[in-house]
Amino acid sequence: MASNISTDLIRGHTDTIILNVLQQGDSYGYQIYKTIIALSGNQYELKEATLYTAFRRLEKEGYIASYWGDETQGGRRKYYRITETGVERYRKNKQDWHFAKNVLNQLIEGGIQNEENKPGS
Amino acid sequence: MASNISTDLIRGHTDTIILNVLQQGDSYGYQIYKTIIALSGNQYELKEATLYTAFRRLEKEGYIASYWGDETQGGRRKYYRITETGVERYRKNKQDWHFAKNVLNQLIEGGIQNEENKPGS
DNA sequence: ACATATTACTTTGTCTGTCAATGTAATTTA
């Protein structure tokens, strides 16, 4: 893990990242933790404490829902599922990110940029 | 000012943005404030309080230096100049941003991205 | 068999950057 990435550069994207993972199927905390590391190509680790904080936040806001897995041995894995409003939220966040990315390019690079502006979505 | 951009999406880029402005010539607080709004195409306003906080931070760390303009009427404009380490810092920050941007794309968009990976500089 | 590592979830407290609110004072415009 090179981890060049300062926490402030990711700040604000945590929720979007989690929602993206959950959009591809239900998952539980530790697995999501591993998935994010893998997705980043081992470049970024979203810390566990941050993750679990985000789960609370997202659930409270109704973007995800949780249920315990039926592991039959102890109260093991807590699974998360993305809700409909969660999917909407993800789409919105993704748009915002594309928008912000373009503005940031303008602000960080010197003058006027060519145009690498295709929100895709 | 549509200001779609949440503060958390910019967080961590403030210093880089300021250094970028100062790289194109000395300037003073209020002008930098206006320049950033213009540079963003009126899409983003870096708040004054944030700016002045950043000036302190950057000066303390030796990335910028300040001097009073010779307005001869009152202690008017405080100009800022980017230092050599400031220029280096800017370059580093820009690289970090390109790197983080690519990782973020991976984390926010679903699967594996094509490749829009040319750090430029 | 026993220690260690890994899986899995949780809480508490701290730090940092951003910004609202507020203030001062000079200059410019209506």
Place this chain on the structure above:
DNA sequence: TAAATTACATTGACAGACAAAGTAATATGT
């Protein structure tokens, strides 16, 4: 001459990220 703009500054609050520490189960190594 009142109001707006320019220009700089401080204070206090808030939110997100995370280090640290902990609990408890299962798996692995020796």
